[in-house]
Amino acid sequence: MITTPASLPTAGAFRLSIARLVPAAAMTLATALALSGCQTASTDDMIKVDREQGSEQNIASLSSVINSNPTxxxxxxxxxxxxxxxxxxxxxxxxxxxxxxxxxxxxxxxxNRALVYRNMGKQAEAAADYNMALQINPKYDVAYIGRGNLYRQAGRIDEAFNDFNRAIQLDTTDGRAYHNRGLIYQKRGDHAKAIEDFAKAISLSPNSPEPYNGRGISYIALNDDDNAFADFNHAIELNGSNAESWANQALVYERRGDMARARKSYSHALQLDPKYTPAKDGLARTRGAS
Structure with a gap:
C-alpha cells in the first residue's frame, strides 16, 4: 500500500493482484488434496501492470508536483x-x-521499493527493504504481509505464518493477511481454521474471487461439495476470466459424476489459460469418461 498526501494528485496505490489458487490435478479433488498437501498458491501482492499510470500526461502531472517541491x-x-x-x-x-x-x-x-524488487525477482533486496521498514515501524502491517509472501515463496512456511499472524494481531484491514494465513492452515490440514480465515478475507475484500476459491477447496477437503460449489460459482461471477475458478467448478462436477459439464468447464478454463495444467489433466480424465 502506498501512502499519498492529500496535496498530491494521486497515482493510486500499486494495484494488487492475487496469485492464482491452483487445485491439484487428480481423479478427485479429495485425492488431490491428500497428494498435494493442499498446496495452493497464496494471495500475493505482485504489481498488476497498468500502462495508463505511466502515460505521459500522468507522469508529467506528478513530475510537476516534484518540480514545485523538489525536497x-x-x-x-x-x-x-x-x-x-x-x-x-x-x-x-x-x-x-x-x-x-x-x-x-x-x-x-x-x-514500496521492496515490492518492486519482488517483481524484478530480486528477493534478497526485497527482504532487506521489508526488514528496514519493520525496523523503523514494527507495527507496519503491509511490510509483514509482503515479507510473509517472500518467506512463503522460499518455502519458509512457519516464518510466513508468523508474519501474517503478526499483521492480523495489529488489526490489519488487509484481507491478504487472513487469506495467506488461511492457505497455510489449509496446507497444514486445519481446514476449519482455514475456512474461518477465508471468510474474514471475504468480509474485507468481498469482490475478490480468490478467497472464495480458497474456501471452496477447504470445503471440498471436508466433503462439503455444496458449499464448495457455491464458492467456486461465486468466484466465477466475480471474475469470469479466472481459469482456476472454472477448473475448480469442473472438479466438483467431476466428483458428482457429471462429466459433460466437467469437460465444458475444463475446456473453458483452457481457453482462458491454455497452459493451465490442472485443466489439461482434468479434460484428459473426463474426455474418456462416459
Whole structure:
C-alpha cells in the first residue's frame, strides 16, 4: 500500500493482484488434496501492470508536483508508485531511492521499493527493504504481509505464518493477511481454521474471487461439495476470466459424476489459460469418461 498526501494528485496505490489458487490435478479433488498437501498458491501482492499510470500526461502531472517541491520525498514516492504500476521498474526504484535519500525513515517507501524488487525477482533486496521498514515501524502491517509472501515463496512456511499472524494481531484491514494465513492452515490440514480465515478475507475484500476459491477447496477437503460449489460459482461471477475458478467448478462436477459439464468447464478454463495444467489433466480424465 502506498501512502499519498492529500496535496498530491494521486497515482493510486500499486494495484494488487492475487496469485492464482491452483487445485491439484487428480481423479478427485479429495485425492488431490491428500497428494498435494493442499498446496495452493497464496494471495500475493505482485504489481498488476497498468500502462495508463505511466502515460505521459500522468507522469508529467506528478513530475510537476516534484518540480514545485523538489525536497518533498512524498512526491517521489507517489511517482514511483505510478512507474511501478506502469511496469517501469527501474524508474520506480530510482524514485523510491531518491525519497529514501531525503527521508531515511520513510518506511512506506522501503515497502514500496521492496515490492518492486519482488517483481524484478530480486528477493534478497526485497527482504532487506521489508526488514528496514519493520525496523523503523514494527507495527507496519503491509511490510509483514509482503515479507510473509517472500518467506512463503522460499518455502519458509512457519516464518510466513508468523508474519501474517503478526499483521492480523495489529488489526490489519488487509484481507491478504487472513487469506495467506488461511492457505497455510489449509496446507497444514486445519481446514476449519482455514475456512474461518477465508471468510474474514471475504468480509474485507468481498469482490475478490480468490478467497472464495480458497474456501471452496477447504470445503471440498471436508466433503462439503455444496458449499464448495457455491464458492467456486461465486468466484466465477466475480471474475469470469479466472481459469482456476472454472477448473475448480469442473472438479466438483467431476466428483458428482457429471462429466459433460466437467469437460465444458475444463475446456473453458483452457481457453482462458491454455497452459493451465490442472485443466489439461482434468479434460484428459473426463474426455474418456462416459
Amino acid at each position: 518533498d520525498p512524498e512526491g517521489y514516492n507517489v511517482r514511483g508508485s505510478a512507474y511501478g504500476r506502469a511496469g517501469q521498474f527501474k524508474r520506480a526504484l530510482d524514485d523510491f531511492s531518491r525519497a529514501l535519500q531525503m527521508n531515511p525513515k520513510f518506511y512506506q517507501a522501503y515497502a
